[in-house]
Amino acid sequence: MAGIGKIIFRIMIGIIILLVGAIALIIGLSVAGNSSTNAVITTNAVGQINNNVVLGCTFTPDTKQSSDVLWEKVGLTGTVYKYVKGKISLTDQNIVFKGRTSLFPNELTNGNGSLLLSNVQLSDIGTYKCTITNSQGTGSNTLYLNVGAFSPITVTNTTPTTIHCESPSWYPEPSVTWWNSTSADLTPQANLTNSSSTRIVPGLSVMMQVITDLKGAVVDTQYTCIIQNGLAKAQGIAKFTVTGLKTDARLDLIGSAAILSPSVFLLCLLAVLAYPAAL
Structure with missing residues (x-):
């Protein structure tokens, strides 16, 4: 059985070496035989x-x-x-x-x-x-x-226990969720979306305004309203303290990422395939 295992192992190594060689040949021909040498x-x-x-x-x-x-x-x-x-x-x-x-x-x-x-x-x-x-x-x-369209959230309170989040421009129509946290690291613990009320109001052109409220907020608990579509994620953070309402907000884009050119990708793939063969 041990002999069969060694044979299978050697076959796998051989296949990997052949793949690495084929890719190296493709890259070599690409560099030598045409002008697609710029890594964009x-x-x-x-x-x-x-x-x-x-x-x-x-x-x-x-x-x-x-x-x-x-x-x-x-x-x-x-x-x-x-x-x-x-x-x-x-x-x-x-x-x-x-x-x-x-x-x-x-x-x-x-x-x-x-x-x-x-x-x-x-x-x-x-x-x-x-x-x-x-x-x-x-x-x-x-x-x-x-x-x-996407925009930051403005966080205020309309009553001593109601948190109000408002954002003026969104498209496509976003989702709205609410979370609270009482843990030391402020990790969201409970989904309070069903306890909130949200309105989507038509704005200029195709854009829409988002207005959402959460009632029943208590002191020393952090609440987060999240407005999100496929393009961006906006967060409004609020916390009632003995000195008043503390707020913060952030807006993050979704889907921005660098893309390697084919030549760079092949070189990366070559390195990945070559690594097991060297073991």
Whole structure:
């Protein structure tokens, strides 16, 4: 049985070595046989309706020549933005982006090809592609832009035992939950949502206002109201003390994350596969 185990173990090691070799060959051919050698990193973005958003795109800086930057939106004809040989080129820019896009020219030498998109609209939702070309070759990567509305929470009290949370602008419609905590580390302990009352009030355009109240609050207990949709999470924190109501608030975006280019991903995968083979 021990002999069979050793044979199986050696077969598995052999398979891993073959996989590592195949991936190494693919990477080698990619580097030697085409120009897709730039490692481009993009960042998923969350945009606020009528505000500006930065679509993140970074690459290895080129000290030999100016880097060309091309931004496109998947499924849309024309370009979003193009910068070629040190000059802006918008002759084939799609009309929906006219007057709403710009780079950070002084940052190109630092490897930053990020795009500033202004006056963001729901129609801007989608997948964008950033392509970089310079003396190191051409590399590209994509990111996803989501768009909606979200805003911080204002926390007050309307009676000595009622906590009032209000936030003016949300889209899509968010969920609302309430929690309390009496533990030393303030970990939420009880879901009080069913004891609260919430109103969703139509606002400007598609946006909506959220108003929610919790009655029966007691001294020295922390209460948290959470307003959340797929784009952002807002928290309002309140605690009655002998000196009055203490409050705090925070707003966090959801879904922003860096994305590795295919070449970087393959190198990472190669390292992961090579590790067990070295054991």
